[in-house]
Amino acid sequence: MSTQEKVAIHKLPTGVPGLDEIAGGGLPEFSFNIIAGAPGSGKTTLAHQFVFANATPERPALYFTVLGESAIKMLRYQQQYTFFNPAMLPGSIRFINLSQTVLEKDLGAVLEEITKAVEKANPAVVVVDSFRTMVRKQESDMGLQSFIQRLALFLASWQATTFLIGEYAEEELRDNPIFTVADGLFWLRQTAERNSIVRKLQIIKLRGQDSVPGLHTFRITNAGVQAFSRTFGLSGHARNPSSHRRLSFGIPELDKMLDGGVREGDSVLVAGSSGTGKSVLASQFIAEGIRQGEPGIVAVFEERPQAYAERAVSLGLDLETPQKDGKLTILYLRPLDLSVDETMHSILDAVQKIGAKRLVIDSLAGFEMALSPGFRADFRESLYRMIFALTGIGVTILSTVEVIESFTEFPFSTYSISFLTDDILRLRYVSIDGQLRKIVTVIKMRGGNHAKDIREYEITSKGLVILGKRMTNFQGLITGIPVHSDQSDSKEEPSQKPLTGNKP
Amino acid sequence: MTASPVMRDLVQCLLTYEAVAGKTSEPVESATLRVYEKLRQSIMAFAGIAGFQSLASRALVLARSETPILNEAQVTSDGYLLGLDEVEPHIDIDKDRAGEYPAGEGGVILTAHLLGLLFIFLGEALTLSLLRDAWPGATFDDRNSENGRKA
Numbered sequence: 132m133s134t135q136e137k138v139a140i141h142k143l144p145t146g147v148p149g150l151d152e153i154a155g156g157g158l159p160e161f162s163f164n165i166i167a168g169a170p171g172s173g174k175t176t177l178a179h180q181f182v183f184a185n186a187t188p189e190r191p192a193l194y195f196t197v198l199g200e201s202a203i204k205m206l207r208y209q210q211q212y213t214f215f216n217p218a219m220l221p222g223s224i225r226f227i228n229l230s231q232t233v234l235e236k237d238l239g240a241v242l243e244e245i246t247k248a249v250e251k252a253n254p255a256v257v258v259v260d261s262f263r264t265m266v267r268k269q270e271s272d273m274g275l276q277s278f279i280q281r282l283a284l285f286l287a288s289w290q291a292t293t294f295l296i297g298e299y300a301e302e303e304l305r306d307n308p309i310f311t312v313a314d315g316l317f318w319l320r321q322t323a324e325r326n327s328i329v330r331k332l333q334i335i336k337l338r339g340q341d342s343v344p345g346l347h348t349f350r351i352t353n354a355g356v357q358a359f360s361r362t363f364g365l366s367g368h369a370r371n372p373s374s375h376r377r378l379s380f381g382i383p384e385l386d387k388m389l390d391g392g393v394r395e396g397d398s399v400l401v402a403g404s405s406g407t408g409k410s411v412l413a414s415q416f417i418a419e420g421i422r423q424g425e426p427g428i429v430a431v432f433e434e435r436p437q438a439y440a441e442r443a444v445s446l447g448l449d450l451e452t453p454q455k456d457g458k459l460t461i462l463y464l465r466p467l468d469l470s471v472d473e474t475m476h477s478i479l480d481a482v483q484k485i486g487a488k489r490l491v492i493d494s495l496a497g498f499e500m501a502l503s504p505g506f507r508a509d510f511r512e513s514l515y516r517m518i519f520a521l522t523g524i525g526v527t528i529l530s531t532v533e534v535i536e537s538f539t540e541f542p543f544s545t546y547s548i549s550f551l552t553d554d555i556l557r558l559r560y561v562s563i564d565g566q567l568r569k570i571v572t573v574i575k576m577r578g579g580n581h582a583k584d585i586r587e588y589e590i591t592s593k594g595l596v597i598l599g600k601r602m603t604n605f606q607g608l609i610t611g612i613p614v615h616s617d618q619s620d621s622k623e624e625p626s627q628k629p630l631t632g633n634k635p
Numbered sequence: 636m637t638a639s640p641v642m643r644d645l646v647q648c649l650l651t652y653e654a655v656a657g658k659t660s661e662p663v664e665s666a667t668l669r670v671y672e673k674l675r676q677s678i679m680a681f682a683g684i685a686g687f688q689s690l691a692s693r694a695l696v697l698a699r700s701e702t703p704i705l706n707e708a709q710v711t712s713d714g715y716l717l718g719l720d721e722v723e724p725h726i727d728i729d730k731d732r733a734g735e736y737p738a739g740e741g742g743v744i745l746t747a748h749l750l751g752l753l754f755i756f757l758g759e760a761l762t763l764s765l766l767r768d769a770w771p772g773a774t775f776d777d778r779n780s781e782n783g784r785k786a
Contacts, residue, residue, distance in 0.1 A: 196681070196683075201682070201686060202681050202682045202683065202686055203682050203686055203690070203756050203757065204756070206681075206756075206757055206761060207756050207757060207758075210757070210758060210760075210761060217758070217760035217761045217764055218760070218764065220761060220764045220765070221681075221764060221765065221768045222764075222768070225680075225681070226680070226681035227680060227681060228679070228680065228681055228682055228683035228684075228686065229683075230683040230684075230685065230686075231683060231684050231685070
């Protein structure tokens with residue numbers, strides 16, 4: 132059989148931002164699905180979003196309510212969400228109460244009620260909320276299985292896409308005949324982590340769809356449920372081929388140390404202790420990109436965008452104009468209960484909006500602090516996914532990280548994340564001649580023949596400026612407490628003239 | 636708490652429609668009871684019998700505090716209204732004279748409170764959608780709403 136003869140499964144929009152991508156493009160038409168989870172996990176809201184996204188006057192949605200939340204209160208609360216359109220009721224969306232039937236009769240009578248309503252309305256979508264309250268009635272296992280089987284068959288035959296909503300605990304997942312019948316099983320979880328709530332969604336199964344496996348963060352806002360795919364919505368994107376283009380920092384001497392600049396699509400880590408100029412370097416990297424026509428994003432966690440831009444002015448960098456011109460976005464992300472996926476969503480939105488080529492994350496410590504405590508445990512893994520996803524679409528990332536200065540060690544990062552980065556620049560203080568001076572060195576550069584030099588630099592009104600001399604007259608510079616070597620003078624590099632301010 | 640003038644206007648609007656429609660249908664019931672029954676059917680469909688019964692009982696209590704004529708009326712467990720028919724005269728309205736003969740005060744107040752509760756719980760938009768579904772020929776606009784009144 133050729134592929135042309137195969138049945139095409141039409142995918143319906145879920146109405147939940149991010150969920151279509153997780154579901155593999157949408158929800159299969161005519162599928163029989165279960166939304167399971169604990170009370171308050173967002174099951175009803177998710178179902179409502181699907182209903183409002185798909186119901187029409189010609190093919191309405193039938194929403195059967197059973198025991199549990201009062202229908203009036205449910206409608207009262209649900210209409211607070213922005214997706215709730217009262218004009219769609221009752222023409223396109225009809226709420227039908229089955230409480231009395233469930234209380235007074237058996238599952239056969241419930242099926243009969245549903246059948247009558249479906250045959251009358253010819254719905255495209257059917258929801259039974261909460262299905263679990265029916266199951267709790269004293270019915271034999273066989274009776275229940277038979278009911279589910281007949282309901283699934285009937286609704287599929289009537290070309291309806293169905294959701295059964297149920298409150299289930301994790302341990303009920305195994306050996307449950309209801310889950311066997313279902314085509315799709317959506318599990319919503321929420322756990323309290325210290326002072327934050329962490330919500331995760333999992334599509335345990337979805338027949339006929341290539342859904343994204345694993346747990347995905349979701350959030351409930353006044354717009355309803357919003358899901359954040361673990362693959363950040365980039366699962367369908369091919370990785371950009373490796374680029375050989377070099378991106379300048381706008382600091383000629385540093386570019387030379389980097390064999391011409393940072394390779395496009397690299398992840399660069401700038402590590403150093405407080406005050407060494409990490410943010411200055413990051414600002415220069417972004418500003419130079421904008422100067423060369425490469426829009427940029429700066430994600431800041433420790434200071435407001437206005438303060439960030441004002442500080443850049445003192446370095447001779449204008450970050451205000453490119454913001455107005457749509458070439459730069461400074462994102463302030465610090466609500467303290469974010470997941471990496473949500474942060475990524477904000478960053479990706481900004482990247483796609485302005486076509487950003489350079490991204491600065493300033494800093495990783497601030498990023499981690501902005502996360503909900505429950506997500507901090509996954510920080511490294513999440514960071515890996517984020518960097519992999521962004522560099523895969525050709526964005527060059529510069530992250531700053533503060534390290535605790537040691538005079539016996541030379542750490543690159545407190546996060547053990549150096550394996551995530553292609554290039555590492557290390558800034559640090561050294562004590563020389565009664566002064567606390569600064570040095571920079573390139574620790575690592577994948578695919579590049581970087582300089583091995585240790586260079587002194589200063590932060591001036593023009594930003595980070597590398598001084599002209601390679602520091603050859605000291606031993607043990609990276610310890611921070613160097614000693615003078617036998618050489619009386621430092622070597623002058625023929626091509627490296629001091630840019631400004633020679634040391635006295 | 637008295638029924639708001641807005642709700643009373645809305646009830647009068649419904650009664651007028653029902654009274655006109657009732658002229659051609661048999662048996663003749665009071666317009667008030669027909670409005671109540673349509674609301675019962677409509678609300679019961681999505682809120683269940685218990686849901687409607689609760690609302691109607693609350694509306695009756697509120698209405699009784701306004702008029703003693705409803706002291707004998709009661710809402711049954713399945714939401715039917717008993718006792719109103721006895722205290723309020725049947726109204727037979729000529730189509731050409733619709734609106735000249737307002738329905739009994741008790742029924743208007745009770746229904747106004749019922750609609751008032753729907754406005755409180757479901758909001759104006761959803762309540763009006765529900766009424767439009769129950770009275771397809773009727774037009775309800777912002778004149779019937781608090782917002783409309785203020786405008």
